[in-house]
Amino acid sequence: MEILLPGRGPREPISDGGDWTFELIGRYDREIGAIAEQFGLDTYPNQIEIIRSDQMMDAYASIGMPIGYHHWSFGKHFVDVERSYQRGFMGLAYEIVINSNPCISYLMEENSMTMQALVIAHACYGHNSFFKGNYLFQTWTDASAIVDYLLFARNYIASCEERYGVQEVEMILDSCHALMNYGVDRYKRPYPISAEEEKRRQAERAEYVQRTLNDLWRTLPQARQLDSSDEEVFPREPQENLLYFIEKHAPLLEPWQREIVRIVRKVAQYFYPQRQTQVMNEGWASFWHYTLLNELYDRGLVTDGFMMEFLASHTAVLFQPSFDHPAYRGINPYALGFAIYSDLRRVCEHPTDEDREWFPDIAGGNWLEVLPAAMRDFKDESFVLQFLSPRVMREMRLFGVVDDDAEDEVLISAIHDRGGYREVRSLLAGQYNIGDREPNIQVVRVDVRGDRSLTLRHAQHARQPMGQSTDEVMRHLHRLWGFPVRLESVWHDEVVATTACPAEEAQSAA
Amino acid sequence: MSYIIDRRENAKNKSAVNRQRFLERYKQRIKKAVSDAVNERSITDMERGEEVTIPAQDISEPVFQHGSGGRRSIVHPGNKEFIAGDRIARPEGGAGGGSGDGEASNSGEGSDDFVFQLTQEEFLEYLFDDLALPNLTKRHLKGNSSFKYEHAGFTSDGVPAKLSVLRSLRQAKARRIALAGEPKRLLREAREAFDQAELDGDELQRRRMRDEIERLEKRLGRIPFLDTNDLRYNLHLRKPVPTSQAVMFCLMDVSGSMDQHIKDMAKRFYLLLYMFLKRHYERTEIVFIRHHTVAKEVDEQEFFYSRETGGTVVSSALKLMLEVLEDRYSPNEWNIYGAQASDGDNWNDDSPLCRQLLEKKILPLVQYFSYVEITKRSHQALWREYEHLAERFPESFAQRQITDVSDIFPVFHDLFQKKDAA
Numbered sequence: 001m002e003i004l005l006p007g008r009g010p011r012e013p014i015s016d017g018g019d020w021t022f023e024l025i026g027r028y029d030r031e032i033g034a035i036a037e038q039f040g041l042d043t044y045p046n047q048i049e050i051i052r053s054d055q056m057m058d059a060y061a062s063i064g065m066p067i068g069y070h071h072w073s074f075g076k077h078f079v080d081v082e083r084s085y086q087r088g089f090m091g092l093a094y095e096i097v098i099n100s101n102p103c104i105s106y107l108m109e110e111n112s113m114t115m116q117a118l119v120i121a122h123a124c125y126g127h128n129s130f131f132k133g134n135y136l137f138q139t140w141t142d143a144s145a146i147v148d149y150l151l152f153a154r155n156y157i158a159s160c161e162e163r164y165g166v167q168e169v170e171m172i173l174d175s176c177h178a179l180m181n182y183g184v185d186r187y188k189r190p191y192p193i194s195a196e197e198e199k200r201r202q203a204e205r206a207e208y209v210q211r212t213l214n215d216l217w218r219t220l221p222q223a224r225q226l227d228s229s230d231e232e233v234f235p236r237e238p239q240e241n242l243l244y245f246i247e248k249h250a251p252l253l254e255p256w257q258r259e260i261v262r263i264v265r266k267v268a269q270y271f272y273p274q275r276q277t278q279v280m281n282e283g284w285a286s287f288w289h290y291t292l293l294n295e296l297y298d299r300g301l302v303t304d305g306f307m308m309e310f311l312a313s314h315t316a317v318l319f320q321p322s323f324d325h326p327a328y329r330g331i332n333p334y335a336l337g338f339a340i341y342s343d344l345r346r347v348c349e350h351p352t353d354e355d356r357e358w359f360p361d362i363a364g365g366n367w368l369e370v371l372p373a374a375m376r377d378f379k380d381e382s383f384v385l386q387f388l389s390p391r392v393m394r395e396m397r398l399f400g401v402v403d404d405d406a407e408d409e410v411l412i413s414a415i416h417d418r419g420g421y422r423e424v425r426s427l428l429a430g431q432y433n434i435g436d437r438e439p440n441i442q443v444v445r446v447d448v449r450g451d452r453s454l455t456l457r458h459a460q461h462a463r464q465p466m467g468q469s470t471d472e473v474m475r476h477l478h479r480l481w482g483f484p485v486r487l488e489s490v491w492h493d494e495v496v497a498t499t500a501c502p503a504e505e506a507q508s509a510a
Numbered sequence: 511m512s513y514i515i516d517r518r519e520n521a522k523n524k525s526a527v528n529r530q531r532f533l534e535r536y537k538q539r540i541k542k543a544v545s546d547a548v549n550e551r552s553i554t555d556m557e558r559g560e561e562v563t564i565p566a567q568d569i570s571e572p573v574f575q576h577g578s579g580g581r582r583s584i585v586h587p588g589n590k591e592f593i594a595g596d597r598i599a600r601p602e603g604g605a606g607g608g609s610g611d612g613e614a615s616n617s618g619e620g621s622d623d624f625v626f627q628l629t630q631e632e633f634l635e636y637l638f639d640d641l642a643l644p645n646l647t648k649r650h651l652k653g654n655s656s657f658k659y660e661h662a663g664f665t666s667d668g669v670p671a672k673l674s675v676l677r678s679l680r681q682a683k684a685r686r687i688a689l690a691g692e693p694k695r696l697l698r699e700a701r702e703a704f705d706q707a708e709l710d711g712d713e714l715q716r717r718r719m720r721d722e723i724e725r726l727e728k729r730l731g732r733i734p735f736l737d738t739n740d741l742r743y744n745l746h747l748r749k750p751v752p753t754s755q756a757v758m759f760c761l762m763d764v765s766g767s768m769d770q771h772i773k774d775m776a777k778r779f780y781l782l783l784y785m786f787l788k789r790h791y792e793r794t795e796i797v798f799i800r801h802h803t804v805a806k807e808v809d810e811q812e813f814f815y816s817r818e819t820g821g822t823v824v825s826s827a828l829k830l831m832l833e834v835l836e837d838r839y840s841p842n843e844w845n846i847y848g849a850q851a852s853d854g855d856n857w858n859d860d861s862p863l864c865r866q867l868l869e870k871k872i873l874p875l876v877q878y879f880s881y882v883e884i885t886k887r888s889h890q891a892l893w894r895e896y897e898h899l900a901e902r903f904p905e906s907f908a909q910r911q912i913t914d915v916s917d918i919f920p921v922f923h924d925l926f927q928k929k930d931a932a
Binding site: 022025026029033045046047048049050051052054055057058061062070071072073074075076078079080082083086102106109124166170174177178179180181182320321322323324325328331396397398399400401402403404405406408409410411412413414415416417419420424427428430431437438439441460461462463464465466467468469470472473476 | 513516528532581593
């Protein structure tokens with residue numbers, strides 16, 4: 001391996017041995033930060049926090065929110081983590097990093113010095129620069145406001161619990177969590193959140209919403225509309241953001257309940273970019289910890305032992321089992337992302353004829369410009385579609401499988417060969433498309449004049465039906481809406497399945 | 511620039527609330543798991559936590575998801591022999607080797623059961639939830655033999671020995687600030703006027719101000735550093751201390767008919783009772799009395815494991831219990847519990863005597879006396895005699911039958927169930 005070649009300068013390692021001290025962490029951080037700057041990484045200021053393993057479990061359980069409101073599901077997550085950890089089934093993450101400004105990274109006390117350095121490079125410079133640079137994070141999250149907002153959310157929910165009881169609040173939260181993935185505006189740029197603003201406008205909003213609602217549900221007949229033949233459709237256009245629709249239009253919710261719906265919606269929005277950039281984010285951070293630490297080695301700042309320990313963890317994290325391996329759990333986003341970024345650098349530095357054919361714009365270019373661009377303006381789907389090179393497909397031996405329930409056998413549709421590159425690439429890109437991965441569900445109709453029922457439409461993707469938990473989610477939706485709710489699955493403009501709550505007789509032909 | 515912060519000393523257990531809510535939500539299931547566990551566990555093994563299993567689908571958080579079916583395409587790594595166009599048999603376990611959910615699994619659980627660990631304390635909490643010691647309050651009210659002093663705030667009146675220096679000085683300071691505020695302000699003004707008068711050469715004003723300053727300084731000087739009004743004394747109140755020690759008498763028949771199996775069951779019962787008492791009292795002692803035709807006080811090992819043969823005279827044990835009671839455990843200071851286990855055998859003539867002993871002498875002294883009969887046979891004289899007792903003393907006497915290990919906890923539960931409107 002090339003990195004094990006002796007370094008250029010005289011060897012003056014920062015430290016020798018496994019134990020870390022605050023002083024050493026500071027020195028490593030300064031050195032790594034200096035190198036990162038030379039590579040042009042633009043980051044938020046770092047806030048590195050050293051925590052114990054049980055605190056790491058807490059951080060884990062709150063799904064990466066530095067301050068979370070109370071909910072049993074976090075407790076469930078916690079006991080799960082706690083048990084796995086105590087039984088030695090799983091190691092804890094070496095770090096957790098939070099998209100905030102300053103960027104908060106948690107380092108575990110138990111880590112060795114090498115691991116701390118790896119984590120600093122990975123989280124404090126890799127993830128951090130991704131959070132600051134990637135367009136999705138720029139658009140959908142406000143790093144400087146999130147901690148304040150979460151604090152506001154927790155206090156608000158706590159005050160609701162005090163006033164209306166833990167049970168009541170929990171019920172609303174349960175229902176909102178079930179619909180959390182449908183609480184995001186996918187195509188519309190959201191307004192930035194601010195805790196102060198939220199607090200200020202909250203009362204105002206509550207009142208306003210209640211007033212406009214009353215208008216919508218006005219029961220006094222208006223003579224001039226009674227005989228109008230063209231029936232008014234509400235909403236005018238299908239709505240993709242179910243939680244937003246509920247917050248604004250659910251007839252029976254109390255103002256505080258609307259506020260909770262809003263909080264869950266905002267949290268969902270905060271996590272939305274992370275769900276779409278897992279490969280890129282982890283790949284980018286892995287690429288940079290690898291590059292930065294190797295640079296440290298080349299400058300003679302770390303020992304051979306340091307590198308051996310680092311490489312051992314590095315390979316463990318980036319391990320990609322084959323599809324027939326017992327440990328196979330799908331494609332490892334770290335491995336895929338790292339492979340693509342590393343290969344991009346190679347395409348820039350040592351292009352082959354194949355690369356010139358596939359990437360005429362960037363082959364032989366300056367990798368310090370190409371890579372940041374490939375981080376900034378993409379999400380996983382477009383990133384794979386754009387930058388997955390034939391060489392990476394060959395090295396990972398990727399192949400596409402089509403499983404059609406209308407056929408008896410599954411079909412290998414394409415493999416890593418000349419005829420299959422494009423197919424494999426677009427299949428893999430589709431795998432990261434949230435629009436395909438999650439059922440496409442929109443609000444299409446509210447029966448304003450009749451039983452006030454809410455109708456959702458599920459536009460089927462490749463004939464895939466709704467999963468088993470659908471009934472359960474519909475019950476949650478019904479709880480929020482307060483009147484009958486119905487979900488129609490549509491395939492080629494034809495309703496093929498219906499789920500309703502409360503259940504409708506006869507119609508449910510699944 | 512990075513900030514490095516040591517958070518290791520920060521509050522622990524940030525997740526405690528969430529954990530409690532989770533446990534609360536699945537309380538019924540957890541309780542069931544706990545009582546199942548009690549029956550399965552070996553005897554020595556009661557005081558540890560427990561692994562609780564809940565079927566995953568019962569606690570999953572539902573979301574809109576794709577179900578299986580339709581046409582789906584997946585990319586896998588590690589191709590070995592496939593080429594494009596190959597058709598292969600559908601692998602077991604759903605579409606494409608289940609990689610579909612590996613991919614999108616945020617929820618982190620498959621179809622496996624959800625398993626987690628209860629701490630020992632939580633385990634006992636659930637085990638003895640909704641159980642209560644009968645007549646607990648009686649002894650608390652009765653136990654007026656000891657008192658302790660408890661801090662109950664401060665008072666402005668007391669003996670010097672109880673002076674609270676801190677409070678007194680705080681009070682004094684507040685008073686000084688309150689009283690000195692006005693003259694200090696006036697003094698400042700007077701000084702300024704004095705200086706001004708000196709500058710202006712206004713002798714009259716200067717003198718007036720000098721006198722004023724003198725007057726104010728005197729006034730300030732008169733504010734005492736410490737006034738009698740300031741003194742505060744610690745207030746202690748005498749509170750009766752409930753007797754918080756208990757003694758538990760374990761009475762067991764060790765005659766030939768009691769085999770090891772039956773003794774094991776009895777032991778479990780005693781153990782449950784012991785743990786239960788331990789949760790309620792600061793100090794719990796056990797007296798083991800075993801008997802065949804004669805009774806003897808023994809240690810635990812001998813109580814459970816040595817065997818003797820012979821007939822059975824239950825009253826001998828009751829008599830010994832009374833002796834020990836009178837000798838060492840005054841009912842004023844001790845909460846007394848009795849638990850008797852037997853297979854039901856007794857000399858026929860002896861059973862009425864047992865009843866008399868209990869009725870006249872023992873039951874008035876004890877908090878609670880329970881009798882468990884471990885047998886599959888029909889009841890004999892002892893049970894029938896005791897039945898009268900159960901009628902007459904429903905508060906402090908109960909008897910139950912155990913036929914099988916799985917009965918133990920339900921019987922225990924039944925004996926100590928919280929009574930409504932007690």
